[in-house]
Amino acid sequence: MTPAAVAATSRMREEIFEQPDTLARTLERLAEVRQRLRRLRNDVDRVLFFARGSSDNVAIYGRYVCEVMVGIPAALGAPSVATVYHRSLDLRRTLVVTISQSGQTQEMVDVANWARRCGATTLAVTNTAGSALADAVDLPVVTDAGVERAVPATKTFTAALLAIAAVAEALSGGRPFGDALQAVPEQASELLARAADADRLAPIVATCASLTVLGRGFSLATAVEIALKVEEACGMPAAGLSSADLQHGPLGAVHEGTAVLVAAAAGGPTLPGLTALATRASQSGARTLCIGGDARLRAACDAAVMGADLPEAIAPIVEVIPGQLLTESLARMLGHDPDAPRGLTKVTQTT
Amino acid sequence: MTPAAVAATSRMREEIFEQPDTLARTLERLAEVRQRLRRLRNDVDRVLFFARGSSDNVAIYGRYVCEVMVGIPAALGAPSVATVYHRSLDLRRTLVVTISQSGQTQEMVDVANWARRCGATTLAVTNTAGSALADAVDLPVVTDAGVERAVPATKTFTAALLAIAAVAEALSGGRPFGDALQAVPEQASELLARAADADRLAPIVATCASLTVLGRGFSLATAVEIALKVEEACGMPAAGLSSADLQHGPLGAVHEGTAVLVAAAAGGPTLPGLTALATRASQSGARTLCIGGDARLRAACDAAVMGADLPEAIAPIVEVIPGQLLTESLARMLGHDPDAPRGLTKVTQTT
Numbered sequence: 001m002t003p004a005a006v007a008a009t010s011r012m013r014e015e016i017f018e019q020p021d022t023l024a025r026t027l028e029r030l031a032e033v034r035q036r037l038r039r040l041r042n043d044v045d046r047v048l049f050f051a052r053g054s055s056d057n058v059a060i061y062g063r064y065v066c067e068v069m070v071g072i073p074a075a076l077g078a079p080s081v082a083t084v085y086h087r088s089l090d091l092r093r094t095l096v097v098t099i100s101q102s103g104q105t106q107e108m109v110d111v112a113n114w115a116r117r118c119g120a121t122t123l124a125v126t127n128t129a130g131s132a133l134a135d136a137v138d139l140p141v142v143t144d145a146g147v148e149r150a151v152p153a154t155k156t157f158t159a160a161l162l163a164i165a166a167v168a169e170a171l172s173g174g175r176p177f178g179d180a181l182q183a184v185p186e187q188a189s190e191l192l193a194r195a196a197d198a199d200r201l202a203p204i205v206a207t208c209a210s211l212t213v214l215g216r217g218f219s220l221a222t223a224v225e226i227a228l229k230v231e232e233a234c235g236m237p238a239a240g241l242s243s244a245d246l247q248h249g250p251l252g253a254v255h256e257g258t259a260v261l262v263a264a265a266a267g268g269p270t271l272p273g274l275t276a277l278a279t280r281a282s283q284s285g286a287r288t289l290c291i292g293g294d295a296r297l298r299a300a301c302d303a304a305v306m307g308a309d310l311p312e313a314i315a316p317i318v319e320v321i322p323g324q325l326l327t328e329s330l331a332r333m334l335g336h337d338p339d340a341p342r343g344l345t346k347v348t349q350t351t
Numbered sequence: 352m353t354p355a356a357v358a359a360t361s362r363m364r365e366e367i368f369e370q371p372d373t374l375a376r377t378l379e380r381l382a383e384v385r386q387r388l389r390r391l392r393n394d395v396d397r398v399l400f401f402a403r404g405s406s407d408n409v410a411i412y413g414r415y416v417c418e419v420m421v422g423i424p425a426a427l428g429a430p431s432v433a434t435v436y437h438r439s440l441d442l443r444r445t446l447v448v449t450i451s452q453s454g455q456t457q458e459m460v461d462v463a464n465w466a467r468r469c470g471a472t473t474l475a476v477t478n479t480a481g482s483a484l485a486d487a488v489d490l491p492v493v494t495d496a497g498v499e500r501a502v503p504a505t506k507t508f509t510a511a512l513l514a515i516a517a518v519a520e521a522l523s524g525g526r527p528f529g530d531a532l533q534a535v536p537e538q539a540s541e542l543l544a545r546a547a548d549a550d551r552l553a554p555i556v557a558t559c560a561s562l563t564v565l566g567r568g569f570s571l572a573t574a575v576e577i578a579l580k581v582e583e584a585c586g587m588p589a590a591g592l593s594s595a596d597l598q599h600g601p602l603g604a605v606h607e608g609t610a611v612l613v614a615a616a617a618g619g620p621t622l623p624g625l626t627a628l629a630t631r632a633s634q635s636g637a638r639t640l641c642i643g644g645d646a647r648l649r650a651a652c653d654a655a656v657m658g659a660d661l662p663e664a665i666a667p668i669v670e671v672i673p674g675q676l677l678t679e680s681l682a683r684m685l686g687h688d689p690d691a692p693r694g695l696t697k698v699t700q701t702t
Binding site: 045048052053054056063064067068071072073075076077078079080081084085087088089090091094107152209210216217228229231232233234235236237238239242244245247248249250251252253254255258269270273280284341342343344348350 | 396399403404405407414415418419422423424426427428429430431432435436438439440441442445458503560561567568579580582583584585586587588589590593595596598599600601602603604605606609620621624631635692693694695699701
């Protein structure tokens, strides 16, 4: 009996538990495009990501992994420059990466076509081979997460993160992650084996009126994605932000009635700052939780879930998993159907 | 008797009412650096903005005005790549713009020094001549907003927006805004003359548990800044985001008990989408408000404040003003001191 069968109470939870398999399959699939990805190195000097929703949070990871691990300037683009203002930019020697699990978001197809007209090399990360987006770009990178039925993206999110890490590795021309990518599926299993710890965070958040999720650097993507999941599935105000930004204003809204969740790798230079902010949030009366981090961060929080045994640059691929579990538990606890949040659809067309 | 004298109940409100003067003075000051700004055109092919807090919202405006009005690729940088991960990037032919009203944020000084080592041309927008940041860059662009005493930035925010518009105009080599920049101080006066309308939004927001502020394209900067002000001064969970992003998840947290405020220019291609989202938020049970927009947007909302008579690309310089007034009223209504939000300081050093 798999853990999935034991714990399954929604499609979302089933899909969360599929991730060791979907990540392993995606790793194999990525090996097939490695040669084509490596050839990109000669054509591009910078990377620009375009996406919406959870895919936009994949893009946040992409910017850090490209800049910090590859040393290539990377940033997030504004889709409206292309699709609303129809402004042409000089994007020669730029890799434009669009991300969409469905590959059916017309806005991203339009961005990819615009980018090509602007001189960019275009790449798409999508879970759907043969989709409009896959067909629109120079190089489709297709993940193998299978069909995702729950509206909140889970397994397609982590598969897309893995694909972005593979793109970064190819751009580096080396092996900046060593063997860490191969360990990702097993680390997903480890995190799922501790699902009960993640579920125990839900009743704490349920007593609060809003949730602030903090990350920094690599873990920022995890923070904003967990916040998005909670807003989407639980109907609770939630914000994901950099611990550095928290001090520049939003700390004013952290007090009794706020849950503060810190997402951190087991090590790395952001850990002291994140720990200091957790302590400060606690002093402001907030309930504090953490996913990952070290013993010091865990000691600073009311409740904690152990993170992955992965380097800081790779940990975000799976470190969202306890946040996904928390979201699914919290949604049911608050009387929501996690698979079908009110007012949202699986494929969103931007108006 | 000036409107300031009539309405003053906090330093924040006094400073809000100084804006016609501070913007007029800043306009004169900017004329002095126009020639030096124009010479930048030959040296740079792209722009990268770095900032925190309200200054980061100025940067959001900067990216749209540079890309849409000048046609030069622009993006927001991640300070941690420089200051936490110490990663060198190739920033030749890149204009790196740091923004800090105090010019004393060490993080921004470090970013400016890093950018110069990476080959960038460096520019700072600051309200403090002779500050560490002004001295660290190739070209300081100093606004003339006077000393700002209230913790929430108001007059330094709009002065910095005006400076960014002047930088964009210089990079364009033409006059993309026509005479609109000259009209900014007067339009600030017009918005302040309607302060009572803005104040009337406060009791509506006060009945809600959280605030979502929507913008798109140029007005996104206004939306995120108003949300930041409300979090900072009123201690209420508030999120500013693109109406396009709202549909990709956060709409799940918009329901009874949520206030949705739309920031829009009087015209432009984003207006139909913003109006559609206001209607959708209303159907979800939210209280809906707007600043700016046209008769159709106002009709879709429970309450409205007229915006500025300025083109879409310039309107954001002053269109935050009704949001500043709303924040100041709401803070007092909720029993907070708008000048000194709990736990926040005027000059923030990032940990």
